Amino acid sequence: MxxxxxxxxxxxxxxxxxxxxxxxxxxxxxxxxxxxxxxxxxxxxxxxxxxxxxxxxxxxxxxAGRDAPQETEALIEHLVSRYHDTHRQELAFLIPLAEKVERVHGDHPVAPSGLARALSALGEELERHMTSEEQIVFPLMRQGHTVRISQPLTQMRHEHEDAARLLRDIEHAAHGMALPAEACGSWTALYTGLRKFVDDVVEHMHLEDKVLFPRFEEPAM
Structure with a gap:
């Protein structure tokens, strides 16, 4: 930034x-x-x-990024275990929970609307992105082929921009994640998990964009 x-x-x-x-x-x-x-x-x-x-x-x-490992290999492992694996686990919990809350509380004026759909769209985007990193980008980084990954990293950055737009869709669908006083346990659990998930995605993209990717990109002329 x-x-x-x-x-x-x-x-x-x-x-x-x-x-x-x-x-x-x-x-x-x-x-x-x-x-x-x-x-x-x-x-x-x-x-x-x-x-x-x-x-x-x-x-x-x-x-930002202060507690992340500094050595490249350790940072890659951190990204996969702390973010890739965690995103997958949390989405598997959040999407059906969002579906339940929308179904049960759909007539409430501030109930989430379209949240499960927005989460599914982000999940699909993240899965493509993370799989590309795990199968192509990170192995190349481990080999040290800086020039060869300049183009893939440009694509990764574009995908981060797409993910950021989907995060805004999620905030909109959840009305800023503001809970009404009468919110049930499921609704409360949904927004608690959702806040953590959204913040994790931003941290994930920040570490890649600002810490890892610049190590493998051509210096700006």
């Missing part, structure tokens, strides 16, 4: 900076439907100091 500024849009920051989505949710800043506004405007709408919001986001940016 470029240097943070109050002119950046909420949507871009939410889908590129680990932890930003959760901060926006806690601050009552909408980034699924009304997120195409600058941070300054979003903060003022929420009754917050723009400078304080920017400071909190800067702290998140400084902390």
């Amino acid at each position: 470029e240097t943070l500024s109050l002119d950046m849009t909420v949507t871009i920051v939410a889908t590129e900076l680990p932890g930003a989505a959760d901060l926006f949710r806690r601050s009552a800043i909408n980034f699924c439907c009304g997120g195409n506004v600058p941070l300054r405007e979003a903060a003022e709408r929420a009754g917050l100091s723009p400078e304080d919001l920017l400071s909190e986001l800067a702290a998140l940016q400084q902390a």
Whole structure:
């Protein structure tokens, strides 16, 4: 991500900076439907100091990726075990749970609508992406063929952009994941798991885009 500024849009920051989505949710800043506004405007709408919001986001940016392994092989193993495997496990739980909540609570005004479909679309996108990494990109990285993977990494970055758009669809379908006071256990479990899953996907993409991929790309001229 470029240097943070109050002119950046909420949507871009939410889908590129680990932890930003959760901060926006806690601050009552909408980034699924009304997120195409600058941070300054979003903060003022929420009754917050723009400078304080920017400071909190800067702290998140400084902390991003700090705990990830630095050695390439260990980082690849971390990405597969911490994110690839976890995404698959969590989607297998979240999609049927979303279907149940939509079916049971469909007449509630803030019930999720189209959430299971949006999660399935992201799951399909992630599965293609992660399989390509596991079968093609990561083996090439282990061999050290930097030039040979420049083109695949461009495709990986495009797929991250597609995933970011699908994350916004999920936030929209879940109405920002705000639970009504009368939400049942299943609905509560769905949104608890969904918040963690969405934040994990952003962390996953950040580690690849900002830490791993640049090691195997041609320097900008």
